[in-house]
Amino acid sequence: MTFSILDSARAEPVTTAPLLSLEDVRIDLRPGVPLVEALSFDVAPGEALAIVGESGCGKSLTSLAVMGLLPKNLKAGQSGKIVFEGMDLATASEGKLRGLRGNRLAMIFQDPLSALNPVLSVGAQIAEVLIAHARMSKAQAKARAIELLGEVGLPRPDLRFGDYPHQLSGGMRQRVTIAMAIACDPKLVIADEPTTALDVTVQAQILDLLTEIRKRTGQSLILITHDLGVVGEVADRMIVMYAGTVVEEGPVAEVLSRPKHPYTAGLLAARPSGSYVHGGQALSDIPGTVPAPDARPEGCLFAPRCARATARCREARPPLDRAGARAVRCFFPVDGALA
Amino acid sequence: MTRSLELVNLSLHHPTPAGPLRAVDGVNLTLNKAETLGLVGESGCGKSSLARCVVGLNTPQEGSIVVGGQALGTSAADRRAAAQRVQMVFQDPMGSLNPRHTVRRSIEQPLKIHGRGSAAERRARVEELAAQVGLGLHLLDRYPHQISGGQRQRVSIARALTLEPELIVCDEAVSALDVSVQAQVLNLLTKLQRDLGVSFLFISHDLSVVRYVSHRIAVMYLGQIVELGDAESVWAERRHPYTRALTSSIPDAAGGMRGERLTGDVPSAVNPPSGCPFRTRCRHAQAICAEARPALTDDGLPHLVACHFARDFAPLERESPPVQAATGG
Numbered sequence: 001m002t003f004s005i006l007d008s009a010r011a012e013p014v015t016t017a018p019l020l021s022l023e024d025v026r027i028d029l030r031p032g033v034p035l036v037e038a039l040s041f042d043v044a045p046g047e048a049l050a051i052v053g054e055s056g057c058g059k060s061l062t063s064l065a066v067m068g069l070l071p072k073n074l075k076a077g078q079s080g081k082i083v084f085e086g087m088d089l090a091t092a093s094e095g096k097l098r099g100l101r102g103n104r105l106a107m108i109f110q111d112p113l114s115a116l117n118p119v120l121s122v123g124a125q126i127a128e129v130l131i132a133h134a135r136m137s138k139a140q141a142k143a144r145a146i147e148l149l150g151e152v153g154l155p156r157p158d159l160r161f162g163d164y165p166h167q168l169s170g171g172m173r174q175r176v177t178i179a180m181a182i183a184c185d186p187k188l189v190i191a192d193e194p195t196t197a198l199d200v201t202v203q204a205q206i207l208d209l210l211t212e213i214r215k216r217t218g219q220s221l222i223l224i225t226h227d228l229g230v231v232g233e234v235a236d237r238m239i240v241m242y243a244g245t246v247v248e249e250g251p252v253a254e255v256l257s258r259p260k261h262p263y264t265a266g267l268l269a270a271r272p273s274g275s276y277v278h279g280g281q282a283l284s285d286i287p288g289t290v291p292a293p294d295a296r297p298e299g300c301l302f303a304p305r306c307a308r309a310t311a312r313c314r315e316a317r318p319p320l321d322r323a324g325a326r327a328v329r330c331f332f333p334v335d336g337a338l339a
Numbered sequence: 340m341t342r343s344l345e346l347v348n349l350s351l352h353h354p355t356p357a358g359p360l361r362a363v364d365g366v367n368l369t370l371n372k373a374e375t376l377g378l379v380g381e382s383g384c385g386k387s388s389l390a391r392c393v394v395g396l397n398t399p400q401e402g403s404i405v406v407g408g409q410a411l412g413t414s415a416a417d418r419r420a421a422a423q424r425v426q427m428v429f430q431d432p433m434g435s436l437n438p439r440h441t442v443r444r445s446i447e448q449p450l451k452i453h454g455r456g457s458a459a460e461r462r463a464r465v466e467e468l469a470a471q472v473g474l475g476l477h478l479l480d481r482y483p484h485q486i487s488g489g490q491r492q493r494v495s496i497a498r499a500l501t502l503e504p505e506l507i508v509c510d511e512a513v514s515a516l517d518v519s520v521q522a523q524v525l526n527l528l529t530k531l532q533r534d535l536g537v538s539f540l541f542i543s544h545d546l547s548v549v550r551y552v553s554h555r556i557a558v559m560y561l562g563q564i565v566e567l568g569d570a571e572s573v574w575a576e577r578r579h580p581y582t583r584a585l586t587s588s589i590p591d592a593a594g595g596m597r598g599e600r601l602t603g604d605v606p607s608a609v610n611p612p613s614g615c616p617f618r619t620r621c622r623h624a625q626a627i628c629a630e631a632r633p634a635l636t637d638d639g640l641p642h643l644v645a646c647h648f649a650r651d652f653a654p655l656e657r658e659s660p661p662v663q664a665a666t667g668g
Contacts, residue, residue, distance in 0.1 A: 054517035055488075169604040170382075199381040199544060201601040204588035208600070226517060229590030270522035272551035276529050277375065278571050280551065285522035289487045 018042035019187055019220050020066065025080035025090075027061055027070065033294050035074070036061050036244040040320070043188065048214060048221040050235035050252065052228065052267075056290045058244040059224045063190045065090075066222075067107055068097035085187065103133040106181035110193040112173035116165040122176045123149065123161030129183045148179040153209060171202035175209065182213055189214075192224045207233050228267060232256055237325075240264045243290055243301040250326035260328040260335075262306050300331070308332050342408070343506045343538035344370035344393065344425075349402035351388050360609045362388035363399065364562035367635075370506065373532060375539040377553030377570065379546055379585065383605045385562040386542045390510045393540060394427045407505040423453065426499035430511035432491035436483045442469075442494050443479040449501040468497040471534075472527060489520035496527065500535070508540045513548060525552060546585055550574050558582045561608055561616035564635055568642020576654040578644040581617050583652075615647070623648055 020043040027036040036058040043049050051059045064070045066082055068089055082089040085104065089097065101107075109115040117125055126148055127141035136144065142161070149157035152175040165173055174194060181189050191210065195203035211234055214221050223234055231238050231252055238255055240248040240263065248261040259265040266286040274280045288305045291297065299316055303309040312331055320329045346368045352359035362385045370376045378386050391397040393404060395411055395418055404411040407424040411417070429435040436445050443465055450461045469479060472493040483491055492512065499507050509528070513521045529552060531537055543549050549556060549570075556573040558566040558581060566579040577583045584601040601620050606612055612619045618628040627647050635645040 054519060171604060200546070200590075201381060201584060201588045202604065203590065204600055205602070207590065227590065228518075233590045267518055270519045272522070272525060272547045274551065275553075275570055275574075276525075276551050277554045282526045282529065283522035283551070285526060286519035287523075289489060289520065 016044075019045045019047075019085065020222075021081070021083045022062075022066075023081045023083070025062075025065065025082060027058075027065060027074055029074065029293055034244060035293050036065070038245050038320070039080070041239050041246060041249065043220050043222060045187070045220055046214070046218045047237060048211075048223060048235045050223045050225060050231040050238040051241060052225060052231055052238055053241035054226060054267075054290055056243075056292075057241040059241055060192055062241070063107065063192050063222065063224055066190060067101060067105060068092070068094075069101075069107075102129055102186075103184045104187050106184070106186040106189050108174075108177050108181050108189065108191040108194045110196050112170065112177045112197075113165060115177050116173060118165055121162045121164055122168065122173075123163075126176070126180050126183055129180050133184045144183070145179075148183055149176070151182075151213075152176070152179045153205070169202075170198055171205060174198065174202075174206055178206075178209065178213070182217070182219070185217065186219060188220045188222065190222045190224070193226070194223070195230065196225070196227070203230075210234060228256065228271065240267075243296055244293065245301065245329070246320060246327070247302065247329045248327065249320075254326065260326065260333040261302075261330050262308050262332075262334055263302050265334045266305075300329075302330075308334075341372045342369055343372050343374070343406070344368070344376075344540065345403075345405040346389075346393070347403045347405075349389070349392060349399050349404065351385075351392055351397055351399045353388075355609055357609045360607075361562045361611060362608060363392065364608075364611075366402075366559075366562070366564055368557060368564065368567070370538050370540060371554075372505070372538055373536040374554045375532065375541050375552050377549035377556045378540060378542045378559055379544065379549050379556065380559035381544065381585075381605050383608070384559045385608070386559055387510055388562075389559070390427065390508045390540065390542055393506075393508055394425050395421055396427075419453070422449070422504075423502045424504050425506045425508065426502065426504045427508040427510065428492070428495045428499050428512040430514050432488070432495045433483060435495055436491060436498075438483055441480050441482055442474070442486070445483075445494060446479075446497045446501060449498065453502060455502075464501070465497075468500055471500065471531070472497045473523075487520075488516055489523055492516065492520075492524055493527065496524075496531070500531070500537070503535075504537065506538045506540065508542070510542045511544070512541075514543060514545065521548070528552060546589060558585070561605060561611050563616055563645065564643075565617065565645045566643065567635065572641045576641065578640060578642075578649040578652050578654075579617075579646050580621050580623055580652070584620075615645075617646075623651075 023040050025039040026034050029035050039062060053059050123145050126145035130136045130141040130144055146157045146161050149160055154160045154172060154175055195206050198206060225231060235252050238252050239246050240261060242263050248255060248264045255264060259268060269284040270286060272283060286305050297304055300313040300318055303313040318329050318331045320327050346366055349363055349366045351363040352361055366389060380386050388397060392399050398413055406421060411421050446465045446468055447461050450456060450464060466476060469476060474490060474493050478486055478490060513524050516524060541549060541552055553570045555568060556570045557564050558579060560581050566573055566582045577586055603620055606619055614630050615628040615633050618624040633645045633647045635643045637643050640649060
């Protein structure tokens with residue numbers, strides 16, 4: 001059988017059931033020390049969801065849990081469920097997961113140089129995916145790999161097929177990993193900081209490409225990033241993670257213009273804007289750092305860094321309050337647009 | 340006004356099998372006392388090579404470097420003297436701090452090397468520096484792996500300040516930090532400049548950060564300065580097509596990057612394009628761009644631009660600055 005991205009996108013019926021659903025997922029470092037906890041969110045078919053937060057907030061662990069790629073000493077779903085197309089991935093066998101990965105579920109990593117095999121040509125690496133998952137012959141796989149290299153914007157893809165990763169620029173390498181990810185027309189692509197290692201001009205090209213592929217194929221995208229600008233460019237909806245859990249969720253335009261959680265508001269305000277030396281002001285930073293997993297506070301996880309925190313925040317963890325498309329985990333959410 | 344740094348016709352070539360790689364190609368820059376000069380460009384444009392020349396880690400083939408009124412020499416004695424005038428803060432403090440030295444020892448080391456003060460005086464100076472950069476005294480006896488990334492960068496800054504240099508070269512000093520910590524470190528740098536009058540050569544690929552901290556901005560492409568001037572003038576006018584492309588590539592929290600997109604990558608500096616270095620990626624390139632290298636000149640403009648058609652581009656003010664739109668002003 002041959003794969004055509006256009007055919008399968010047309011054949012897919014429109015459904016309202018989520019493609020991926022995480023329910024109360026917890027990942028423990030050791031008993032009693034959760035890295036990720038009370039994590040729940042959905043991804044709808046065709047949707048681009050951004051997961052935002054600083055280092056150590058559990059963004060990447062979440063994506064690895066979905067892919068079934070957590071380190072051996074960690075285990076997702078000691079409580080909670082990760083349901084993808086009706087199957088609970090947390091309890092699925094390794095064989096089942098292997099059938100999904102690269103096929104229905106695909107991932108793009110931050111550093112393409114370490115995601116690619118240095119001693120195999122980039123074309124052969126894409127063809128390998130097609131031979132393994134789409135059961136193509138070598139000749140079919142080569143032809144399709146060249147097509148894919150063209151689709152992700154490599155000039156003269158027939159000549160680039162035989163290139164090794166070190167012969168390509170960083171941007172071109174990331175295009176190759178994107179071609180590998182979309183080779184089998186997955187339903188969900190997870191991109192973990194896909195442009196963080198790239199120059200801003202190349203980042204813009206890659207973000208355009210991710211959006212173009214998603215619009216063309218109807219794939220869902222989970223974009224993990226620390227950059228709120230990138231979120232604004234690419235995603236429909238976003239969740240903000242802090243210290244291993246979701247603190248805010250909602251449509252991108254709403255969350256970025258009217259953040260409810262003090263952490264989201266703090267992240268937005270900390271971005272440099274204007275000019276300090278030409279009459280600007282000091283940046284409003286968030287004091288302190290994200291607490292280590294074994295040093296998380298009893299009450300609200302953000303309370304030690306929060307200017308709005310009261311005794312109540314230090315005693316009890318706020319629940320994730322939902323109202324329509326928005327959700328916030330805070331007893332005293334920020335009200336209205338930021339000043 | 341006294342100058343902290345003066346670069347005259349600076350060129351640095353790295354030998355490669357395919358011929359010399361022109362990392363820095365005839366750069367002229369000055370930096371005034373207590374001023375911040377932001378240097379932006381993509382990777383491979385020569386920013387870091389230039390920085391390494393300024394602190395003496397690279398020896399340029401041509402041109403001169405004057406730091407704090409004295410030429411940067413190459414002898415060991417010259418190097419030692421220069422270390423008291425110019426210091427550097429690197430991107431990754433984990434890589435630039437000795438993992439086996441405590442914070443205290445790292446900050447104190449320059450004083451020992453330069454034979455400054457008694458043990459008690461050095462101790463007092465280290466504690467004074469720690470206070471200046473906002474490091475708690477309890478952190479002084481920790482090792483780099485025991486403190487956070489933001490704290491490590493504060494240690495690097497304290498160490499750079501130890502000998503009271505005129506000039507600190509910050510090479511992507513905040514790029515590896517999370518945004519909330521980045522804001523803390525940027526606030527620290529502006530405060531130090533206010534309190535101590537230190538100058539910064541601030542190198543970054545992030546134009547919003549550079550615009551925020553800099554008095555003046557230099558935009559670098561393939562080893563050459565293509566636009567140079569007052570930060571607000573460069574930002575508001577953006578006369579060089581490369582500067583425009585850089586700014587229109589900044590992802591915008593308000594959604595929808597606008598304007599010109601660059602295609603392709605920076606060409607090889609071993610075999611740069613003839614004429615204007617940017618012409619291979621420039622939408623506006625004409626025949627003359629392949630023939631003649633445009634001079635960096637103001638030619639009736641408010642700042643210096645190296646483009647044959649700089650005067651044809653109308654001044655540009657971004658319609659809605661990303662962050663202000665996102666935060667409601």
